[in-house]
Amino acid sequence: MRLYWTFFLSLGLVSTLFGQTKPKFVLADKSIQMQPGGSKQVRVDVYLPKNNHLYIKRLNSLSFNLPTEFAVKNSGWAVAVDTYPWGVEKDDDLILKGKGMKRKAGTYVISIFETKGKANQTNLKLKIKTQVCNSKTNICYRPQTIQKRLAAKASGKKRILFMSQRSSPIRWVTSYDKAFNQAKSQNKNVFVIITAPTWCGYCKRLERDVFSKSRVHSVLNKKFIPLRVLDSNPDKRKFSFRGYPTMYVMSPKAKILSKRVGRRESSFLSTLSPYENSAGGTEEEKGGGNGGKTSKTYSYVIQVKGKFVNKGKNWVRRVKGKKDEIFTEVRRDRNYAIIRGKKSQQYIAFPLRGKKGYIYQNRKWLPYIEIE
Numbered sequence: 001m002r003l004y005w006t007f008f009l010s011l012g013l014v015s016t017l018f019g020q021t022k023p024k025f026v027l028a029d030k031s032i033q034m035q036p037g038g039s040k041q042v043r044v045d046v047y048l049p050k051n052n053h054l055y056i057k058r059l060n061s062l063s064f065n066l067p068t069e070f071a072v073k074n075s076g077w078a079v080a081v082d083t084y085p086w087g088v089e090k091d092d093d094l095i096l097k098g099k100g101m102k103r104k105a106g107t108y109v110i111s112i113f114e115t116k117g118k119a120n121q122t123n124l125k126l127k128i129k130t131q132v133c134n135s136k137t138n139i140c141y142r143p144q145t146i147q148k149r150l151a152a153k154a155s156g157k158k159r160i161l162f163m164s165q166r167s168s169p170i171r172w173v174t175s176y177d178k179a180f181n182q183a184k185s186q187n188k189n190v191f192v193i194i195t196a197p198t199w200c201g202y203c204k205r206l207e208r209d210v211f212s213k214s215r216v217h218s219v220l221n222k223k224f225i226p227l228r229v230l231d232s233n234p235d236k237r238k239f240s241f242r243g244y245p246t247m248y249v250m251s252p253k254a255k256i257l258s259k260r261v262g263r264r265e266s267s268f269l270s271t272l273s274p275y276e277n278s279a280g281g282t283e284e285e286k287g288g289g290n291g292g293k294t295s296k297t298y299s300y301v302i303q304v305k306g307k308f309v310n311k312g313k314n315w316v317r318r319v320k321g322k323k324d325e326i327f328t329e330v331r332r333d334r335n336y337a338i339i340r341g342k343k344s345q346q347y348i349a350f351p352l353r354g355k356k357g358y359i360y361q362n363r364k365w366l367p368y369i370e371i372e
Helices: 002-010 176-186 201-209 214-223 234-238 265-275
Strands: 024-027 031-034 039-048 052-058 069-072 077-083 088-090 093-097 100-114 120-130 132-134 144-154 189-195 224-230 246-250 256-258 297-302 304-311 314-318 325-332 336-341 347-351 357-361 364-371
Touching (some): 024 144, 039 052, 039 093, 069 077, 069 100, 077 201, 100 144, 100 201, 176 224, 189 201, 224 234
Parallel strands (some): 031 144
Antiparallel strands (some): 039 100, 052 093, 077 100, 088 093, 189 246, 314 325, 325 336, 347 357
8 A cells, every 4th residue: 555655645646635535335234154164245335425436446457546455354364355346447447436425336245254164253354445536637535444343253063165076287286395395306486375175165266266267277387386285284384374275475495485365366377477487586585596597687778778687576677887776566467567666766567468568757658669
């Protein structure tokens, strides 16, 4: 959130810090019950003033706007969006238009999951991150987090889910030692999932939404050593985790490179993408060498000549006669990696597919020329 706030403030896009438009999110239920490891759907109605909108989804990674997101603060619980409101396209986003505070603008349907497989009762803290913009002026207010409380109870016997007997196209390794030995010998990073698909509803959701996809099969089989640790596997004790499923990207030396792995196909692949090309995250992680593989290098011409070297989540811009500048990757999808200079605050969109790249200047994405 800090990134978005800093960016919008620096461009003068925030109209005011006080009295800003605040949407209303209304939960259809005040309390929910489920079995341990189970889930419960909750309807969330959204109300917005007229001539205002919030963001549902990005349609293009070049968008800087913040889609509405749901999260649960409590350990042992998780949330996922099942159904999004009906929206309309606006520039690079799908938006929800306000109809006034007395008329519902749209509805999210979310699922709340218990992820430890234990009887539990608590007051859930549901966090809703959102951003509202004035539809006439296109001026966006400061991103905000709205908290809602929901009484949640998991009781009774742990639910048992049906597991398909079909073999997975993903070549899962089930031994910790074997996975990291293969990672060292093949110079690949390790993708780890600690899961319990026989009773964990959220784990089952991942199987359906992510691990059933052919693109995911290809990336995990070709670019990583995929390690699958079931709740019955003693190797789970080698990880620190609070619930199922837990996912990591790790180096061959068992250093965690990423704890936040997307839980939909597109965000999952975007998270893994920076770690596909070589083992480890930086030259320091690889002990100063290239581990048998080189980082990706890009060149561009615009105002100044420079060379960008990609090292996991960080990029280095090298210009002859000048000090190297570090850029941090903000996000990526299949088409672009968006990076931001730590010193210059310059945004650049590198093409991951095709040849057309962009640089952000004067509140616009301007094309630049990439040379081989």
